[in-house]
Amino acid sequence: MKVFVAVLFFAVMLGSAHAVDPGDWETTPPEPTPTSQQCPDGKAWDEKTKKCIDLDARSFNDLDRYRAARELAYAGRYVAAGLALDAMTDKSDTVVLTYRGYIARKSGDWPAAEHYYALALAANPDNLSARAYLGMGLAEKGNLKAARAQLVEIRARGGRETWPERALLMSIRPGGAAFY
Structure with missing residues (x-):
């Protein structure tokens, strides 16, 4: 099994609640596991x-749920x-909002995707992944000027030579396709 580098950690909030902070985000899509290959939606x-057990079971924490959401999204299982x-414990967490945007974008619902990315960025303007995914969507829609503006923001916010910068650059380049 490939090992992918991910910077993920929990910030303790209000007792037992946790927020997921994926840091510089993953640089490769998640590998399929039984979660995406065998489990029905909601498990x-x-x-x-x-x-396969319910995602709201106590044996799962928010990091587990985030990883499941990411794996399922990349497998094209957007409902799951x-x-x-x-x-997730905190449905307004910027990671949750960013992934809701990703799911909406990949499902073809650009207005919802823009809405979720805007919410994520309003809560955390330094969310480089939301900026990258927003920029990819803008590039897909042909709005390269706005996509480049997101690239400028990523760089201005310390995102040079990170996955968000590289992924968005790939989308903006002529003939480029979205990295994710």
Whole structure:
């Protein structure tokens, strides 16, 4: 199994609630696991029990739910990914909003995608992943000027030589396709 580099950690908030902070985001799509290959919508693979269980089960934390949402989204299982986000403790977390935008964009609902990216950026203007995904969507829509503006923002906010910068650059270049 490939090991992918990810900077993910929990920030303790209000007792047992946690927020997911993916830092510089992952640089490769997640590998398929039983979560995306076997589990029905609303469930994820539990390593302890070796079966699919409800995402809102106590054995899962927000990092597990985030990873499930990401894996399911990249597998094209957008409804299931949304259910994983629904199980998150803080549904207004900028990571949740960013992934809601991603799911909406990949599902073809650009107005909803823009809405979620705007919410994520209003809560955290330094959310480089939201800026990259927004820029990719803008590039897909042919609005390269606005996509480049997101690239400028990414760089201005310390995102030089990061995944968000590289991914957006790939989308903006002539003949380029969205990295994710």
